[in-house]
Amino acid sequence: MNSVFLELAIMLSVACVIGYTAMRFRLPLVMAYLLAGVALSAYNLSDSVVLHTLPEIGIAFVLFLIGMELNLSEIRSLGRPIIVATLFQIVVSSVAGFTLATFFGFSGTEAAILGISLAFASTIVIAKMLSERRDTASLYGKLSIGILLVEDLVAIIVMVAITRNLISFGWSTAILMPLLIFTVKAIALISAAFLISRFVLPFLFNKMAKSVELLFLAAITWCFIFTSVAVLAGFSVVIGAFLAGVALASSPYQIQIQAKVKPIRDFFVALFFIYIGSQVDLAGITNSLPIIFGFTALALFMKPFAYLVGLSFFKFRKHTLFQTSLNMTQVSEFSLIVVLLAVEHGFASESALAIIAGSAVLSIIFSSTLMNHSESIYTFMKPFVARFQRKEAVDVLPDAILPPLSGHVVVVGADRVGTVVIEYLKKAKIEVLVLDYNPTAVRRLRAQGYHALYGDVSDSEILANLQLNTAHLIISTAGGTRDNLALLDACRISNVKAQIVVRTDEADQEQVLRDAGADYVIFPERVSGDFLVSKLEDEWPNLHFS
Incomplete structure (x- = not known):
């Protein structure tokens, strides 16, 4: 296909037809977009400009909006449970994924890459669900976003290790210098976002606010500029767009900007899920169904259990424990990128990519359904989850001592x-x-x-x-x-x-x-x-x- 318009027309037409069918059966639209991508995978879309460029814009817009909605100081106050639970889950998932991959005959390095890829949850699925359900400001919403940011940082470190062939040399002194440079860049990027948000953006946006169109254009420009700087510095689109949004979180024009960006976000997000579905190689997946089902099962059951255990060390109520853990039941888009880089650098085979692509599609389909019915599942799972709640659980903010009220x-x-x-x-x-x-x-x-x-x-x-x-x-x-x-x-x-x-x-x-x-x-x-x-x-x- 040579025409971008023709590609878009075909993709969106297929997505609309499957989306309408899904809507009639009350199924998540995310599932429809993924299946549309799978249906289109038979066509030669591997070189598609549309599928290689536009979906990333959707990721940027989702995280840009999430950044604007979040109070970073509240995320920071949850830093300890977020870091402990995330690192615990990454270790558990990596070991489980490595063991399963080794059982199916993969080599040590390739099995390790498959294992670490299992540990990452889908930022765009979780962020979209939280935004649609207006749960971004809830405690489990903040925990989920914080966990995703830590996972994304770990994913970036893994990608740095792969692209610089550090896996070949082991995790000794060879990785210390890149990690040091990475840390310095991270501090510089966060500092830049803070300083610009405090001294530059208020002046610029006050000038632009006289025109709604200019205000919207200025916000999008800021998102693209800062995200580009982050990518050039070696970070992901996710990190750059999120920090760009955080920089506007205290802006008086925040709500107006969000209202303008959301419709555009939805279009690009649809393309993103079509892209994920299109990465499925049906022939390759057919030969790897047992391990794909195994990885999907680990994502749906073992990963949330690991988070449940990791978060149980802190004073969270069982409802918060359950909702946060249930959110993390996917194989991520980052997992695809990690394995793709490993294939390009000779650390993994095409079959590993097919396994992760198939697991990502299946886990996202099941996960979006689970998240849509989370309250019904919680009612059923409450006695089990209660075992992980500490007696003094108060969800961080102490309960008020209320007097008996009447007529209130x-x-x-x-x-x-x-x-x-x-x-x-x-x-x-x-x-x-x-x-x-x-x-x-x-x-x-x-x-x-x-x-x-x-x-x-x-x-x-x-x-x-x-x-x-x-x-x-x-x-x-x-x-x-x-x-x-x-x-x-x-x-x-x-x-x-x-x-x-x-x-x-x-x-x-x-x-x-x-x-x-x-x-x-x-x-x-x-x-x-x-x-x-x-x-x-x-x-x-x-x-x-x-």
């Missing part, structure tokens, strides 16, 4: 809408109990004198502390159907008499939420439309059209 209003979510509701209730001198999964928001509310609990609304143990039976009114500003249904289910089980108001971001879920027990369902776009129509009706006699 429960507000779930302290975001922009929730904050407006909370402030109104305070002025009306109505006692309020707030639940939010953002530790910063909870600390702020407690400092202001509110009763505030930290936790996830989908965690039944957290809901039990909200004193729902004595509440006068329950308001959820969460927006997500999953969270709202968890709250409504808890109210139904406890036979709560209070009126329940929920906000939804999905128009087609209004009736579902009413059927589940909501007295009022607020869909913001419909409220805005109704308000506009009422204003037009009031002012219509005074309007003059000429």
Whole structure:
């Protein structure tokens, strides 16, 4: 194929057809994109400009947005559990992968490369899922992102070792100098992001903000410039784009930039998953099915178990332990790059690449399904996961000691809408109990004198502390159907008499939420439309059209 437009037309057409079928069967779209790539792998797309360039832009946009949404100081406060759990998992997965590869007849070096490749989870799958479910600010979301960053840094070190033939010489003094240079570059890159975000970007963006188009263009330009510098310095697109996003995290224009970038991100991300699927060599995979199934099983079961054990040394509740561990059930896009480099430098064979490609596709398909049904799985797995929760588990932020409450209003979510509701209730001198999964928001509310609990609304143990039976009114500003249904289910089980108001971001879920027990369902776009129509009706006699 010589035409970029023809390639795009074919890829997107196949993705749309399979995507529609997946949607009808309520399957994740990620699965559809991967299968579209597998379907297209029979065609000669190995030299495709589209599949070699555009998917990387999708990775950059995903991490750019994640960086903007994260508070880096909170990630840093979780540094110890993140590093300990990640390194523990990498050791366990590498040993397990090496053992399995050796059992199937691979040599020591090639088996070691296959083993370490198993240890990396998919940054783009996890980041996309967290963003779609609005879980980036949750504790397990922050843990997941922190773990991915550590994994990516380890992957970069492995790639440096392969490209400089350090594997041939062993891991002795030969690797010390490259590691030292790598560390210096990392410090320089982070320092540059910090200094530019503090002294340069505010001035530039204040100038550009007079035009929405220029503001968007400036943000994209900054992302590409800093990511390019990171790549030239020997880092990955993931690290560069993430730091570029972090540099804009405190910008007053953050929300506006995110709203503009997200639609573009979705297009490029679709191409990324098509690319991953297209790397599957059906002939090669057919000959390696047993080991592919073995690697997929290790990714789906052993990796999350390793994280469960690693994180159990710290004071996390079982819900956080489970959700964080379940997120890590894939073979990564980085795994493909690591093995591809090993093939190019003579450390691995084409069959190793076929094994990792097949394992990546299978594990991502199963993983995305598991993540979509995580709460149902958690309900089933709760007794097992409870064994790994320490008795003093408090999820880092200590629980508030709440007095018995009666006639209070429960507000779930302290975001922009929730904050407006909370402030109104305070002025009306109505006692309020707030639940939010953002530790910063909870600390702020407690400092202001509110009763505030930290936790996830989908965690039944957290809901039990909200004193729902004595509440006068329950308001959820969460927006997500999953969270709202968890709250409504808890109210139904406890036979709560209070009126329940929920906000939804999905128009087609209004009736579902009413059927589940909501007295009022607020869909913001419909409220805005109704308000506009009422204003037009009031002012219509005074309007003059000429």
